[in-house]
Amino acid sequence: MELSPSDRALGDLLVARRVLSLQQLDEAVGLAETWNVRLGDAILSRNWAEPAVYYQAVAYHYELPFVDLIRDAPDPALLAVGEADTYARKLTMPWRLRDGRIAIATADPGPEMVLFARERWGNDVEFVVASKFDIVWAVQTAFADELSHHAVYDLAELNPEMSAQQVFTPAQIVFCYVVLTLLMIGLALAPIATLIAVNVVMSLFYLGNFLFKGILVSVGGGRSVDKDEAVAIAARALSDEELPVFTVLVPMFREPAMLPVLARSLRELDYPLGKLDIKLVLESSDHETIEVASKLGLEGVFEVIRVPPSHPQTKPKACNFALQFARGEFLVIYDAEDRPEPDQLRKVVATFRQSSPNTACLQCRLSYFNAGENWLTRMFTLDYALWFDQMLPGLERLNVPIPLGGTSNHFKIDVLRELHAWDPFNVTEDADLGVRLTQKGYRVGIVDSTTFEEASCHAGNWIRQRSRWMKGYMQTFLVHTRRPLHLMRTIGPLGFLGFVFFIGGTVLAGLLNPIFWILYLVWMFAATSGFDPVFPQLLLFLSLFNLLAGNGAFVFLHMLAPIRRGWLNLIPYSLTAIFYWVMISIAAYKGLWQLLRNPFYWEKTQHGVSKHVVRELAAAQEAAS
Amino acid sequence: MIRIPVAFVMSVTFAAVFIVSRLAATAGLVPDDAVTLWVSAITAGEGEMPIGRIVAAYPTVPFLATSLLELVTPSGTQTPVFLTAGVLALLAKAWLASFRRVGLPLIAAVAATLLIALHPALLRAAISGPADIMLAAFLFLLGGALYDLRARSAASEVMAVALALLGLAFSHPMGAALACAAIPLLVFAMRPEMLASSVINLVVALVFPTAFCVGAFAYMSWVFPGSGWSFLTAPAEGLATWTVGFSQFFGRGLTGSLALDAAIAVAIALILAAPIVPVAIVWVRQRRPLLAPALIIAATTCFAAWLTVSTGLFGDPAALAVMPPLLAAIIVARIPVVRERLTVVFPMLIIGWFGGIAALAIGDPRGATNVLVALEGRGINQERLAAINLGNATIGRDGILVDTFNAPAIVLGRGRARGLLSPSDDEFTLGVLFSRIDTPFVAVPDPQIGIGAQDRLNKTFPLLYRSGAPGYHLIYEKSNWKLFARN
DSSP states (O other): OOOOHHEEEEEEEEEEEEEESSHHHHHHHHHHHHEEEEEOOOOOOOOSSSSHHHHHHHHHHHTTOBBOTTTTTOOOOGGOGGHHHHHHHHHEEEEEEEETEEEEESSSSHHHHHHHHHHOOOOEEEEOOOOHOOOOOHHHHHHHHHHHHHHHHHHHHSGGGGGGTSOOOOHHHHHHHHHHHHHHHHHHHHHHHHHHHHHHHHHHHHHHHHHHHHHHHHHTSSSSHHHHHHHHHHHHHHHHGGGGOOOEEEEEEOHHHHHHHHHHHHHTSSSSSEEEEEEEETTTTOOHHHHHHHHTTOOTEEEEEHHHHSOOOHHHHHHHHHTOOOOOSSSEOOOTTTTTTTTHHHHHHHHHHHHTTEEEEEEEEEETTTTSSHHHHHHHHHHHHIIIIIIIHHHHHOOOOOOOSSSOOOEHHHHHTTTSEEEEEEETHHHHHHHHHHTTOOOEEEEEEEEEEEESSSSSHHHHHHHHHHHHHHHHHHTTSSSSSHHHHHHHHHHHHHHHHIIHHHHHHHHHHHHHHHHHHHHHHHHHHTTTTTTTTTHHHHHHHIIIHHHHHHHHHHHHHGGGGTOGGGGGGGGGGHHHHHHHHHEEEEEEEHHHHOOOOOOOOOOEEEEEHHHHHHHHHHHHO | OHHHHHHHHHHHHHHHHHHHHHHHHHOOOHHHHHHHHHHHHHHHHOSSOOEEEEESSSSSSHHHHHHHHHHSTTOOOOOHHHHHHHHHHHHHHHHHHHHHHOOOHHHHHHHHHHHHHHHHHHHHHHOOOHHHHHHHHHHHHHHHHHHHHHTTTOHHHHHHHHHHHHHHHHOOOHHHHHHHHGGGGGGGGOOOOHSOOHHHHHHHHHHHHHHHHHHHHHHHHHHHTTTTTTTTTTTTTHHHHHHHHHHHTTTTOOOOOOHHHHHHHHHHHHHHTTTOOOOOOOTTOOOOHHHHHHHHHHHHHHHHHHHHHOOOSSSGGGGOOOOOHHHHHHHHHHHHHHTTTTHHHHHHHHHHHHHHHHHHHHHOOHHHHHHHHHHHTOOOOHHHHHHHHHHHHHHTTTOOEOTTTTOOOOHHSOSSSSSOOTSSSSHHHHHHTTTTSSSSEEEEEOTHHHHHOOHHHHOTTTTHHOOOTTEEEEEETTTEEEEEEEE
C-alpha cells in the first residue's frame, strides 16, 4: 500500500532533522509500503531512531506539543478505569484539562485518531504527542491496582466454576469422603474383596491408559502431511501486506541474561517487525531484568509491561495483565529461552485462514535444542516428541480437548478476552485453557511448526518444573470435573474419556506407578504368599499383563517419538524410560503435596543453565562488548 | 455402489472356505495343530482351562480369537471354520478395496480378488485353521507396511511394521520364523536417508515389540505354572514329518543341505504359484522403492524356510506355502505398472492359481500326500475319528478321567470340555500321583496303538485298558477305546 502524504512529509522531516539518513528513509518507506504499516512503525522496528526523538519529530510535524508522560503524568480525574485497555490499544488517552478543553495525548496522531477522539471525548479537545512507551507506562501506573485486579479475579468473579481459586468444591470433598468411607467399610467387612475391587479398577485404568495413548499415537501418526505442506505453501504465499498485527507476550522473571538471546530469536521471525507487538512481561519487583531491558536498546516494537505485585505471582496472572495492552489480532506466548521456527507466525496466520471459524487457538510443536546434553535432556526430548509430535495430533484428529503446552500457543485475541483469558490460580493455565476453549465450542488445532526450548538438564530443576505441571493437571482435572455431566455434554463422550485419561491419567499413573512397582518388587523378591488372596490368578494375570504390556507399550511409543524428526540416536534411550518415570512419580507426589499445602505457588524453572545457552550468552556478551 | 461387489466377494470367499473346510474335516485333512487349538479354545471358553495354560497358550492370537468366539457362540458351533472363513473374507474385502482404490476396473478387481482369495495356497491355509490364516493376514499386513515404510518411514509406518511382526510371531510358529528372518532384511525397507543415520536404532524400534512380548510371554509362562515355555519347545515332530514328505518328493534333495533345499523349494513355489511376482520384479527392477519391499517379503520367506529347517525351532515350514498369493495381492495393489498391464496380469494370476497346486506339492509335501490318500477314499486319521467317537459316547456323562492332552479330539466329539477330567485337573494329577482312580468314569485307548502308548493313564495304569479298574465296569468299547463306569 502506498504511503500516506502525511507519512511522506514526516519522512522528509526526519531526514531534514538528521534523524534518518536518506537511504534509511527509502528503506523505511519500502518496508512501510510492503508491510502496510505506518512509517513510524517501520522506523522504530529497525531501531533507526530513538523513540523519544522520533515522537518529538512527529509532534513537530503535526505542530503539536510533545509531552513526557512520566514527568507530566495524566490527570487521574480524566481517566476511566473501564477504558484502560482502549487507551493502551489505541495509544491515546486524556491527559489534562487545558483552558476547559481536554488535551488528548496520543502516539498515533492522524485523521483516524482525531475522529476517534472526537467520538469519544467530544469536539472540545486538543492534542499532544507522547511516545507509545509513555502512554503504556502511564496506563500501567494509573490503573495498576484495577488492571491487576482484572488480571487476577476476572475469571474467578465472572465464571467461578471455571476457576481454580477454590481448589476443592464442597461437593468434591463430600464425594472423596464418601468414597473413602465406603473403602474403609469395605476393608473392615470384606478386606480381600475390597482390595480385589480396588485392584481391578486400577488395572482397568492402566489398561485403558496405555490403550488410549497407543491409539493417539497411531491416529496422530496418520495426520495428513499434505495438509501441513499446503499450510507451509500458503504461509509462504502470504504477502507482508496482508499479515495482521501479532502480539507476542514474553513473560520473564529474573532472567536478564536471556534478553539478548530472546531478542535475536524474535528478530529472526519471518514476520514484518512493524507488525509485531512484542511485550516483555516483567514483574515490577524484577528490577534487574527491567533495567537490562531498558538498557539493551531494543527496537521500538519491544514494550516492557511491568506487572504490579499481587498474589498469586504466576505466569498466567502476568499474561492476563499484559493482555490488556495487547494490540494484535492474534497473540502468542513465548518463554524467554524459546526459539520458534522463523516461519511460525506466518504458518499460524495461514492455518487460521484455512481453518473453521470456530478455531480459536493453534498449538505449535515444542522440542528442545539441547537434547543431546545429558540423559535427562534426551529423555525429556523423547517425552516432548511423544507428547507434541504424536499424541497432540491424535487428540486433534479425535476432537479430544487439547491441553495446551506452556508456550507457542497462538490465540485469536478476541476469543481469549471473551473467555477471560488464563486462570491465574492454575499453574498449568495453558492446559486448562485448552479444555475451556473446547467446552465453549471452540476448536484447538495443531500447526506443523516447532519452537525449540531449553530442556531442564538438572534433576532438581526438572522435578520442580514437572511437579508444577502435575499440580496444574490436578487443578485442571478438579476444575473441570466439578460438573462432570456438563463436561461430557460440552466435549462429548470421547472428549470426556480423553480428558480423563490424558489429564487425570497422566497424574494418576505418576502417583500409582511407585505403589505397583514396590508391590511387584516385594512380590517377586520376597517370594511371599501374602499377596495371593488379594491377587487371584485372573487378577494377577491382568496386573502382570498391565505391568508388562503397559511398560513395554510406553517404551515402544517413546521409541517411535523421535522418528518424525529423524533423531534416531535417541531411540535406545527409550529403554531407560523406567528411570524417567521414577522421576515423574517423584514430581507427581511433590505436586500433590503442594496442591494440598500451597496450591497457587509457581515453581520457577531456571533457564539459561544449559551448556548451549551458557555458550550462546557468552558469545552474545562478547559480541556486545 | 461398491457394497454389492464387496458383499459378493466376501460371501463367495466365506462360502468357499466353509465348504472346503467341511470337506477337509470329513476327509480328515485338518492338521492336529488346528484340532488342538480348537479343543484348547473350547476348554478355555468354558473356563475349564487353568490360567497358566491360557497364558502360555501358543499361538496366542488365534487361540485368543478362537476362545473369544467360542465364548460368544452357541455350543457346537464350528468356531475355527467361522473364524478362518471370516478372516479370509475380510482379507478379500481389503484386497478388493485396495485394487479399486488404485484404479482397477470393478470387474477386474473382483476377478483378481477371487483369484487370489481362492488360491489353492490360501484354501490350504484355511483348512489348516485360524493360525495359518492369521499368519497370512499378518504377512499381508507386513507387506503393505513395508511399502509404506519405504515410502515415508514415519512413526505410524514404523509402528505398522513392528505390530505386523508382532502379530506374525504370535499367530503361528512359522510367523515367529518369519519375524526372525525379517530382522536382517528390514534395513533394506527403509528410506535411504534413514540408512544414512542410525539405522540400527530404527531396527531396534521395529523389533522391540516382538522381542519384548516374547520376553514377557516367557516370563508370564514362568510365573503361571502351566505348560510354560511350551512355545519355545520345538514342534520337532512336525518338522520330522515334513522332512519325510519332502524326501519322498525330492529324493536326496537338490543341494545336499535340507535347509537350503527348503529355501529353494519356497522360491520355486513362489514362481509357480505367483508368476506375476517375478515378472513384476523385472518390470520395476530400476525402481528400488517398488522393488525392495517385494524382494524383502520373498527373501524373508525363503530365509525363514532355511532358518526353520536348520534350527528345528519353528516346526513344519509348510505354512510358508501361503506367501505367493499374498505377495501377488501386494504387488497388484502397490506397483502401478502392474495395474497398467492387466492383459499380462490376469493370465499370470490364472497360471498362478493352477501353479499353486503344484507349489503346494513342493511346499507342503505331507499335505499333498494326505490329499491324494483322501482322494483315493482312504481314511487319513483313524485315531482322531476314534477319539471323536469316544467323545460322542461321553455325552450326558460327567466326571470322566481321560487324557485329553493326548487325544484332544475327544472334546470335539463331546462338544464341550466340562465334565472331562484332563491332566490339568487336580483329580487327574492326584489319580496319577497316587495311582488311584475314584472318578465316575475313566477312558483309555489301547496302549498297543500309537495314541495309546503316549496316554498318561496308560503309563500309570498299564493294565487299565485290558483289565479295567477294580470297582469299574466296561460301558463302551470301539476303535481301540474303552470307557469304564464306576459300579
